[in-house]
Amino acid sequence: MTARGLIIGAPRSGSGKTTITIGLLRALARRGLTLRGAKSGPDYIDPGFHAAATGTPGLNLDSWAMHPELLRSLAAEAAHSADVLIIESAMGLFDGIPSDSGRSGAAADLARDFGIPVLLVLDVSGQSQTAAVVASGFAGFDPRVRIAGVVLNRVGSERHVRLAGEAIEKRGIRVVGAVPRDEAMQLPERHLGLVQAEEHAGISDHIDRLADAIENAIDLDAVLEIAAPVAIPSGSDGAALSPPGQRIAIARDAAFTFVYPHVAAHWRAAGAELVPFSPLADEAPAQDCDVCWLPGGYPELHAGKIASAARFKTGIADFARTRPVHGECGGYMVLGKALEDADGVTHEMLGLLGHSTSFAKRKMNLGYRRATLAHDCVLGGKGEVVRGHEFHYARVTQAGNDEPLASIADGQGREIGPSGGRRGHVSGSFFHAIARDETAR
Template sequence: MTAKAVIIGAPRSGSGKTSVTIGLLRALARRGIAVRGAKSGPDYIDPGFHAAATGKDGVNLDSWAMPPGLLSALAGEAAGDSEAVIVESAMGLFDGIPAEPGRSGSAADLAQLFGLPVLVVLDVSGQSQTAAAIAKGFASYDPGVKIAGVILNRLGSERHRRLAGEAIEALGIPVVGAVMRDPTLSLPERHLGLVQAGEHDDIETHIDRLADVMERSIDIDRVLDLMAPFAPIGSDTSAALPPPGQRIALAQDEAFSFVYPHVARHWRKAGAEIVPFSPLADEAPDESCDVCWLPGGYPELHAGRLAAAQNFRSGMQAFAARKPVHGECGGFMALGEGLVDAEGQRHEMLGLLSHATSYAERKMNLGYRRARMKAASALGPSGSAVRGHEFHYSRVIDPGSDEPLAEIADGQGNALGVSGGRRGLVSGTFFHAIARDG
């Protein structure tokens, strides 16, 4: 099977990339095409929608957090069983951080590394011919990034489409789609961004509606013609996060669900078994597992239920007395002594670490992280380094007395101090690990 691929980019977040991508994925799947979605950067929510649209796991391709060999390995896996791959850009197409060439985290890095063309989604609400100036800027900004076409979004009328579209096509840039303004196409949001696919009340109906709109609005045959062959060369998975154990008890429910697809997939490929359990259903980790992992999620929305889950609490305490436990972001919050919800009510958490966190006293923390372990944990041995990402509004209101887990720096190497906590076999931190530093 020979795959072809294209990147869906835009000038900024909120341009409609996700709706266009999801609709195109389902529209191609309807044609019987084996299609898979990918996401540039560290977003772990959109791959869930990609999977819902196609029936195939999504994948993150993050040029800052992943060295080129791992990027090629993951891209090769995505292409290996697909006829088409659609890569959705995070933020704007060229948005990343100052870094060595090809390691900025932007989707433009992927366009250059894999030689993929880009379709730019332009939100033209409030403008018409000016859209051509934006398209021209995209086409000329970086000679190594090929802009193959434009999809106009949020058009108000046929006249609006004609004015914007003709101005862009006069530059020699094809307009392959024109989507009318329709607020019902947007996905619901919450404090960390989009609601996850599994939480959407009627995800199948919504995805089918997006596909209906894209089939009417986009020349899908033209899109297929503009795709480029996608056969990544080289593969090096040495930077992939190794499984923290042979049998991994993984918390999985509405409170704990932020697991990067590539991480769980690599654990399984390395021979590990993932045994899910639900803290919200008052389940404890399987005693036969040799490590427990509490991923990120929204524990602040379910703090009362977690506090009342006595079987979960006692099971976690018994497990942590004998075997390693690690928590990321929301999992880190649940490992602490207490969590204050948005209404200011404090809920007792597991108490396996001594810190306390609050969502009532919010402070946004966002950015890439390079972490060096101060001691051995489920993330790796002492002195090892990982790359990851942090995105949360909750904050530590009581640091507790535990030893810090890691020394961290931002994506440009600026020291940020220590992060997380460790006590005995328990560790946790606010950042999500993506790959080994390399």
């Protein structure tokens, strides 16, 4: 089975891509088709919504962070496991960073390199015929990126649809639907983006309502018609992150959630077993595991509960005496001495590393990162380079005296400096690892 593919793109964030993608995935799945959803770039929240809408695993496809061989391997696997593959663009369709050809991180790289057509979502609130200027600009910007259709979003009336739609179609671009303004379709957000799918009570019912709206507003037969067969050359998973151990104790609850689907899938495929535990339920990592992983998430929203979880704190300290413990972003914050929440209340954390962090003194850190490892650790050997991402508002208020875990540079190679900490078997940083950098070898 080889999927037909489509990229959902837009001029910018906030255009309604995620809502339309989720509703479209569920609406097409109702037809008995097998759907796979993917997200371009490093967003780890939207794949959860794609999975909830389809019942199949979510996926990230990141042309900057993933070596082209790994990118092809992941995309080909998704295409061969579904009837339809829908890739949701991050930010605007062409938004990435200056980089080598095809490795900007933009969804346009995937459209160009895999020959996948684009369904452009245009938020036309506050405009009508001007939407045709935007659509035609996208259609002519790069002849290798094919704009196969347009969905008008947040339309106000039939007249609004007619004015915008006719102007676009006069430019030779097909309009396949128009979605009305409806605040009930919006998904709640917090500081790192959407509130996660698993946190929604009745998420499936909400997705069904989105699908109902999409079925009424978009010509699904036209969507399937413009989707093109996906022909992706076979790749290799050689740049994937190796499992850090055979049995991996992994924190999993409302405070620890940010695990890239492709990372966990590769670990399992390589024979590792992921053994979940919940710090918020005061659970410790299983003592028969050989490594412990604290993912990112929202510990700042649960800092008091984590601080009072005595069994968790004792258990992970015992674990760290003899085996590796690693924390990413939120997990790194919990490994430190203290965490100040948004209300200015300081909570005692694990103290396995010497730093303290604050969410009250907020500073956004966002961007691709190349981390050169300063020591052998769960991410790789000393001197190896790992590509990934940072996105957090917390800041380090006390640096502590631990050895840095890595030196990091931004996506264009500009040095940022030391990152994270390492003490004994314990390591961590704000850096989310996505894949090994095979180009650095």
